[in-house]
Amino acid sequence: METGFIDLHVHSTCSDGTFTPSELVHEAIRHSICAFALTDHDCIDGIKEAQEETLRLNSPDAPEVIAGVELSCELDDREIHMVGLYINPDDKVFNNKLNAFRSSRTDRNRLMVDKLQQEAHLAIDYDSLIREFPDAVITRAHIARYLVNHGLAKDMNTIFSKYIGDDCPYYVDRPKISPQEGISLIHHAGGLAILAHPVLYRMNADRLDALVQTLVEESHLDGIEAVYSSYQLGDERNIKKLAQKYHLLISGGSDFHGSNKPYISMGNGTRHMPIPYYILSDIKNALHCR
Numbered sequence: 001m002e003t004g005f006i007d008l009h010v011h012s013t014c015s016d017g018t019f020t021p022s023e024l025v026h027e028a029i030r031h032s033i034c035a036f037a038l039t040d041h042d043c044i045d046g047i048k049e050a051q052e053e054t055l056r057l058n059s060p061d062a063p064e065v066i067a068g069v070e071l072s073c074e075l076d077d078r079e080i081h082m083v084g085l086y087i088n089p090d091d092k093v094f095n096n097k098l099n100a101f102r103s104s105r106t107d108r109n110r111l112m113v114d115k116l117q118q119e120a121h122l123a124i125d126y127d128s129l130i131r132e133f134p135d136a137v138i139t140r141a142h143i144a145r146y147l148v149n150h151g152l153a154k155d156m157n158t159i160f161s162k163y164i165g166d167d168c169p170y171y172v173d174r175p176k177i178s179p180q181e182g183i184s185l186i187h188h189a190g191g192l193a194i195l196a197h198p199v200l201y202r203m204n205a206d207r208l209d210a211l212v213q214t215l216v217e218e219s220h221l222d223g224i225e226a227v228y229s230s231y232q233l234g235d236e237r238n239i240k241k242l243a244q245k246y247h248l249l250i251s252g253g254s255d256f257h258g259s260n261k262p263y264i265s266m267g268n269g270t271r272h273m274p275i276p277y278y279i280l281s282d283i284k285n286a287l288h289c290r
Contacts, residue, residue, distance in 0.1 A: 004034035005274040007267045008066065008283075009083060009196065009225065009253020012038060013133075014046035015070075016141035018258030021046035022053040024266070027256075028063040031267040035280055037068035037085055037253065042101040043137045044069055044089045070196060071185065072101075074176035075211070078201060082182035083225065083251065086287055087191035094189040097177075102137060108174040109138050115170040116143070120163060122152050140164050141260045156260070179211075183219040192222040192283060194251045198242075199228070199235045209242065216246045222286065227252025227279075229269025249283055 011017035144159035
């Protein structure tokens with residue numbers, strides 16, 4: 001299918017979403033999405049399941065599942081995310097790096113849970129957390145969900161604002177890679193590197209322009225997320241101008257997380273923002289021209 005709408009930024013239970021990879025396939029069908037990218041945080045475990053579900057359905061309505069990832073990077077103490085599209089999930093170097101990410105994430109989660117238990121005196125322990133979310137790559141969202149589920153906090157926003165949000169008393173950081181390293185890893189795995197939701201980094205126009213120029217010149221950044229859930233029309237227009245200036249591909253996605261971000265719907269984000277298929281056509285053409 002080469003018409004219709006797409007979503008190139010979606011999360012599953014393999015990171016911090018609440019829909020399984022298979023459920024995402026059915027959610028895409030429900031929203032008439034003909035292609036979506038599964039872009040879990042530092043994790044590619046759900047790609048095979050989602051792609052196999054589309055094959056099992058054997059239906060013209062089944063969406064294309066694009067193998068993707070969202071890498072957590074850091075620049076000058078600011079978190080920057082890099083989305084990879086059409087990666088090879090069997091690439092050994094890429095998988096080794098993701099395994100290292102997972103190990104550091106586990107260490108960080110254990111430390112945060114220990115701090116919540118010992119310093120905040122909340123009834124949580126790591127083994128119970130794992131039992132509650134047995135198949136997930138545990139993130140802060142899972143910790144917050146556990147605390148809410150067990151009546152230890154009113155809602156997830158309270159947990160993030162009071163306990164484990166950035167700069168909160170029980171937050172624990174973890175090692176990150178640079179955006180340049182993220183781009184290199186994505187390219188090594190055969191994918192296209194997309195700068196995710198640049199408006200969220202709260203840089204002024206000159207600083208964002210300088211960042212994009214650096215990533216293009218030093219690391220051959222492929223594209224930028226110009227359509228995104230929380231963008232205003234002015235944001236979208238500005239990012240598209242930036243893409244044009246540096247000859248970048250345009251990408252777009254909802255950043256769907258299911259009930260962890262209930263205000264975002266797959267394919268539409270927080271508002272009616274359908275992403276047309278021609279954006280994916282341009283991305284596919286760029287891959288074929290490599």
